[in-house]
Amino acid sequence: MAACPFRRSIAAQGVWSQGHGDMDFSPWLAHSVFRLLSRVLNLPPENLIKSISALPVSKKRPVADFQFFVGSVIENKSSDRSKPDLQLQTQRLAEKLKCDTVVREISTGPGTVNFTINRELLAKTVLQQVFKDGSEYGIKSELFSTLPRRKIVIEFSSPNIAKKFHVGHLRSTIIGLLGAGFQQFGNEDELKSNPLQHLFEVYVQVNKAAAEDENIKKLAQDFFRKLEARDAQILSMWQHFRDFSIEEYVRIYKRLGVHFDEYSGESFYQEKSQEVLKMLDAKGLLQKTIKGTRVVDLSEKRDLSLCSTVMRSDGTSLYITRDLAAAIDRMMKYNCDTMIYVTDKSQNAHFEQLFQILKLMGYQWAERCQHVSFGLVQGMKTRKGEVVFLEDVLNEARSRMLQNMAAAKTTKELENPLETAEKIGLAALIIQDFKGLLSSDYQFSWDRVLQSRGDTGVFLQYTHARLHSLEQMCRDGQSTDINTACLQDPQAISVLQHLLSYDEVLYKSSEDLQPKHIVSYLLTLSHLAAVAHKTLPVKGSAPEQAQARLRLFQAARSVLANGMKLLGITPMKKPQHENHILI
Incomplete structure (x- = not known):
């Protein structure tokens, strides 16, 4: 079992400002629904925004466009809060609402009033909005619009110095062993030519030696103690390791399309951690144990039944001490509204x-x-065996895709297959x-991950490439002035309805910080476009x-590209197989 190396690295430590600039409102189709409900319920339209959503597209039957959740606004005054009472109120509300030039049909579902929009208006408005907003469609x-502009600091990736995106954060045992080990097993020339690999090999060697020799452990502890004391020689060596490591990380991050605003892991705060210890002591929060360590009592009864160790008996800091300082x-420094830490779930308690x-x-x-x-x-x-390093995973994925492409009989000759x-x-x-909850474990299978059909990143890339190819082949005949009466087929309506719900998917992901909503949306969009x-x-x-039809496929490709970029995927423009070209 290994922690997912690429999951760590897709999120990185940085500063993100969330804002909206000049806001455009969502398509006025929804506003027509707001107005109808506002008049009957005697509520401001803005109070209804989160109570109305686009309906999921159904493969089996046509569905309405919007649904209003009656229970979210109408308080059931009856002492019996059974479903029939809510349904009765739902039915009564539906009877009071009248169709107009925008809303073509009103129906009811379990606790919902459903609205079907004039089909030509649906096509016209959705397509106009997609092309007007471009990369900001949905945002x-x-x-x-009701969210304030916020500054958010996100700490993520957190690879260890000299550990090639290995699991875990930099801990004193690692940096101490590495420092002591390099003095015995290190080679400056190898460090310059392949820094992370060499430092990792040094760490493996010294770790093995420490298991057999207690003196090695003492040397490691002494190295870290001197580091915290800002010993010039030791500090210079650590900085040497750090610079080489970051240089390699930047190269690998570039493959992911990840850019950092700042590189400052918790090890950066070793000196300031001593100030934190003084602050804790001044506030009466620091207690000494029999072993000589310093702890903060976190128990309800203040009986040390739950405590956090913040200083070793030799006076050096721990991971949590440096995180407090950071x-x-x-x-x-940033006076941010929110700080988000992205790490594996084993650190929940931390x-x-x-x-x-x-x-x-x-x-x-x-x-x-x-x-x-x-x-x-x-x-x-x-x-070759178990994978624990990100670069190994990326290289393996690329290698397997190259073999798949070479084995396919219909593969076109590409300018840059690599x-x-x-x-x-x-992707x-x-x-x-x-695809799933970030906190969930899952079983990895290369065959499943690299399938060209089904719910995979390969399928998303092929779909985008095919749609892009279609646009290029029909470039001469493209026009923005279209007859929306030509987009009344059920398959076209399904695509339009799905495009209508994109903003809700983005909002949901921004609320619970789960990318699975966007993934599910994009996969459905790809399947709908294919059908x-x-x-x-x-x-x-x-x-x-x-x-x-071309305009419809252009809109689908545009939104697909936007969503893929949000996930850190660079959309592919050329199809791999000739039979994947849509014409």
Whole structure:
């Protein structure tokens, strides 16, 4: 069992400002529904925004466009809160509402009033909105308009110095062993030529030696103690390791399309951790144990039944001490509204204690700190064996995709097959990792991850490439002025309805910080586009019909690309197989 290396690295430590600029409201189709309900319920339209949502597209039957959740607004005054009472109120509300030029039909569901929009208006408005907003489609929505502009600090990835994106954070035992080990097993030339690999090999060697020799452990402890004391020679060596490590990380992060605003792991705060210890002592929060360590009592009865160790008996800091220093420093530096930590779920208890200590220290902003945890990946192997390093995983995905592409009889000759394989392979890994709850463990299978059909990143890339190819082949005949009466087929309506719900998906992901909602949306969009193409061909259709269908596929591709980029995927523009071209 190994922690997922790419899941750690897709989120990185940085500063993110969330804002909206000049807001466009969501399509006025929803506003028509707001107005109808507002008049009958005698409520301001803005009070209804979160009570109305687009209906999920059904493969079996046509569905309405919007649904209003009656129970979210109408208080059931009856003492009997059974479903019939809610349904009765739902029916009565539906009877009071009248169709107009926008709302074509009103029906009811379990606790919902459903609204079907005039089909030509649906096509016209959705397509106009998609192309008007471009990359900001879905973000320029009333769902986001009520949110204030916020500054959010996100700490993520957190690879260890010299550990090639290995699991865990930098801990004193690791940096101490590495420092002591390099003095015995290190080689400066090898460090320059392949820094992370060499430092990792040094760590493996010294770790093995420490298991047999207690003196090695003492040397490691002494190294770390000198590091915290800012010993010039030891500090210079650690900085040497850090610089080489970050240089390698930047190269690997570039493959992921990840850019950092700042590199400052918790090890950066070793010196400031001593100030934290003084603050804890001044507030009467620091207690000494029999072993000589210093702890903060977190128990309800203050009986040390639950405590957090913040200082070793030799006076050196621990991981949590440095995290306390980092949190305080970052809040002072950025004055952010929220701080989010992205790490594996084994550290849940650590962050609970971190936030609790901050509160005890009097920092009310600790309430705005959040830990987003992720699970473990089981069964991840390359052909060489177990995989624990991100670069190994990326290389393996690229290698397997190259072999798949070479084995396919219909594969076109590509200008840059290595780059294509890289993009598809990374998409495959990201989608597999983001399909479920971040905190869930899952079984990894290369065959499943790299399937070209089904709910995979490979399928998303192929779909985008096919749609892009369609646009390029029909470039000369493209027109923005289309007849929406040509988009009344059930397959076209399904695509339009799905595009209508994109803002809700983005909002949901922003609320619970789970990318699975976006993944599910994009996979459904790809399947709907594929089905639509089978029954709504562009080539061979009448010019007016071809133009309308092409515009629909353009909109689907645009939203698909937007969503893929949000997940860290670079959309592929050329299809891998000739039979994947849509015409």
